[in-house]
Amino acid sequence: MEVGIVARKGSERAVTVADELREAVADAGASVWLDAETAAALGEPAAGRAVGALADCDLAVAVGGDGTFLFVARNAEDTPIVGVNLGEVGFLNAVPPEAAAEAVRSEVEAFDRGAMNVREAPRLAARTDDWTSVPAANEIVIQGGRRGPGAGIDYELRVDGSRYAGGHADGVLIATPTGSTAYNLSEGGPLVHPAVSGLIVNEMAADDGMPPLVVDADATVSVAVEGVEEAVVASDGRNVATLPAPTEVAVQRTTPSMYIAGPPSDFFEALGKLS
Template identity: 35%
Template sequence: MTSKFRHVALVGKYQSSSASGAATEQSRQILFDIAGFLQQQGCEVVLEEETATHTGLQHSFRSMPVDGLGQHCDLGIVVGGDGTMLGIGRQLAKYGTPLIGINQGRLGFVTDIPLDDYPQALLPILQGQYEQEARPLMHARVVRQGETVFEALAMNDVVVNRGGTSGMVELRVEVDGQFLSNQRADGLIVATPTGSTAYTLSVGGPLMHPSIPAWLMAPIAPHTLSNRPIVLSDQTEVMMEVVSGRDISANFDMQSLASLLHGDRIFVRRSEYSVRFLHPVGWNYFATLRKKLGWNEGGY
């Protein structure tokens, strides 16, 4: 049976220039093998430009920048970890390109196919047998004196927090223009259901099933013990205004804006874009939680 997908983008987790030659060669070989497997299924393989350059595969396969992949390819395969997927997912969301995650290392929440299992997992997906889901993105912008000075998409979370050596930060929080509270803490997280298994998990926030249309807002080390995580509709807009504190920064997944000023406002709303994921038939979110969090194992 021929592949349902004709043009497949391949994005890899490549090593930095300071990484060992053995690590770089390993990444190169993994991508080379996966690309060869896809070609055997009748797919045209196009590597993401930076992936091709850093792994030395630019002469072996066609390559394109991410926007080119979105315009040309009807499927994206991401090899790496959840961080790699976050970056490419934000960029390809506007094109509606479905993504498959192959985990190079520990099991990820959104890169869920183990590297050793990719041939058996990919073959039925390429033939049109898969589970599909959409994960919403956040659109966040920083407004300073009435002007937007930074904006970004986030799949996991938007975090406003203090510097490592500074004191507490105070944030005025509004939801749809209605005052909620003044938060005094080390910081504040607004997360998607996808992000509920990331930073918010470490500060005591609940897990949210990805089908729930909600945001999770959780304080980091709050000054008042009654200041607890709260779940909000994702149809609302959350506003965080910097009232006081030093060395305050905002982070949008892995994108950062340092040195927020008093009076800066960070607005968070649901983006018009979502990230599409394809999973093997039989995939379910709860099985991923059990594997990743070690549930049902001794000592838990």
């Protein structure tokens, strides 16, 4: 078994925890993989590999916050991920540092028995006829080049072909339950428990919009964009593509899903850290 460990960039505490995990993995009889930056921080630059190689590991460990977890997820494909939380909100990172070594050892032992407890979380992709976005664990946002007065897009929003809304807005956001607590929440969207199978459709500062809507997890949400020369599509706020407009962007669930290993987070306890 091979376990990949990625520590949050620039965090001495994350590197210290990663070092402890490296020893715990070796003691459990598994081999250790380190990304290049974590390896360099531990004084072993020759041991580091490109983060894309996480997909070849049997288990990945993200040490940091939800941002580190999402960074690992973007590169891990269908490799299960254990998240170690360094004091942040921790909707994805459920394991405290003091319990990290034991949690990872337990997953190594479970892997050897063929009994890992892995939970599935959906990812989304945006598509046009000739383009597909990077998968998103939190949300896909479709907007113009600018937001605010005098900016935004003219749009028509459909769910499985049926019109739901349209008009003028800063943009349209489609989120997973995982992403309900992120950008969606700041745009007035609903909190959705991770056990709910659905997608959130949320118009952003619409002139005459509809309430945020939760639709089936396998629905196709289509956004036709007009009134601008370019449409900007962002996946988890990091992977941004600019498309010539008018255009129609379809958003739907994609594979692989995100797979989460280790003990689950307490959703309601994490919510308490938002206030």
